[in-house]
Amino acid sequence: MPTPELISPRSPRVSAARRLAKRNVRGKERLFLAEGPQAVREAAGHRTGGMATLVELFATLEAADRYADIVGAARDAGARVHLASEQVIADISTTVTPQGLVGVCRFLDTPFDEILAAGPRLLALLANVRDPGNAGTVLRCADAAGAEAVVLTDASVDVYNPKAVRASAGSLFHLPVAVGVPVEQAVEGLRGAGVRVLAADGAGDRDLDDELDEDAMGGPTAWVFGNEAWGLPEETRALTDAVVRVPIHGNAESLNLATAAAVCLYASARAQRAATGCRSVTGN
Numbered sequence: 001m002p003t004p005e006l007i008s009p010r011s012p013r014v015s016a017a018r019r020l021a022k023r024n025v026r027g028k029e030r031l032f033l034a035e036g037p038q039a040v041r042e043a044a045g046h047r048t049g050g051m052a053t054l055v056e057l058f059a060t061l062e063a064a065d066r067y068a069d070i071v072g073a074a075r076d077a078g079a080r081v082h083l084a085s086e087q088v089i090a091d092i093s094t095t096v097t098p099q100g101l102v103g104v105c106r107f108l109d110t111p112f113d114e115i116l117a118a119g120p121r122l123l124a125l126l127a128n129v130r131d132p133g134n135a136g137t138v139l140r141c142a143d144a145a146g147a148e149a150v151v152l153t154d155a156s157v158d159v160y161n162p163k164a165v166r167a168s169a170g171s172l173f174h175l176p177v178a179v180g181v182p183v184e185q186a187v188e189g190l191r192g193a194g195v196r197v198l199a200a201d202g203a204g205d206r207d208l209d210d211e212l213d214e215d216a217m218g219g220p221t222a223w224v225f226g227n228e229a230w231g232l233p234e235e236t237r238a239l240t241d242a243v244v245r246v247p248i249h250g251n252a253e254s255l256n257l258a259t260a261a262a263v264c265l266y267a268s269a270r271a272q273r274a275a276t277g278c279r280s281v282t283g284n
Contacts, residue, residue, distance in 0.1 A: 009091040017092045017104055023158050032160035034103040035093055037067050039165060042173035044073040048108040052077040056104035058084045058092060063100025094162040110176035116193045120148035121220045122268050124261060127183045127236055128155045128227040135159060136167025137258035138225060143171035145265035151178045151186050187239040195220040197240045200264050201232050202254050204245035208267055211244060217271035223264045228257045
């Protein structure tokens with residue numbers, strides 16, 4: 001049967017989706033928004049706890065025609081699909097120029113204990129990261145570098161913030177993410193699991209190049225990344241096995257959080273692959 005078009009932004013379904021822009025509503029409903037074809041495509045193919053992650057999809061007529069494969073995947077996943085007016089999509093979306101697709105998804109975070117039990121060799125720990133764009137970009141970098149998980153401490157931004165979801169470019173649906181973990185618990189658990197915990201900080205007493213030259217990074221590693229403005233506090237740095245700085249060979253004052261994270265994660269990925277006989281991060 002044809003799916004009815006939603007015309008009024010005052011529709012109960014539209015109102016319910018629009019409220020998910022608020023963190024307290026997301027937490028209560030355990031639902032979040034995924035906007036645009038990339039995020040919706042990944043959500044449609046993802047499952048959370050044995051259930052489809054995508055539960056509802058709003059699409060303009062134009063987007064439904066252009067991305068017919070995504071709409072079909074959403075229907076195959078059991079999601080309710082609503083053909084909506086452009087006004088409805090604009091009302092739900094948090095972007096300036098909506099792309100015609102907005103999905104409602106189940107929370108997909110993984111318990112921290114499950115991440116530890118899986119024996120991760122590379123992961124990122126975000127401690128007091130407050131900018132959602134940076135959090136999403138670090139998640140994307142971790143995914144690209146082959147990390148097995150990302151952990152956000154209880155003082156970090158909500159990973160389901162629409163800006164964080166967009167910045168992850170679909171990577172939120174690719175690897176386990178634990179949220180709300182106290183930093184002390186996270187570091188203690190990782191070290192107990194045999195993971196070396198490194199703090200990334202511009203004032204570190206260890207140099208990333210030296211770590212690589214000394215073949216010190218071939219084992220399981222967790223990188224701790226701090227707040228965009230003030231970095232990691234001393235008490236957090238003291239918890240880790242080493243504080244490592246990314247060398248600045250030019251005249252730049254520093255690197256932003258996401259760039260530093262990419263450098264550190266790829267350095268670990270390269271070292272780990274070299275240790276197992278693979279020369280390239282992108283190799284087979």
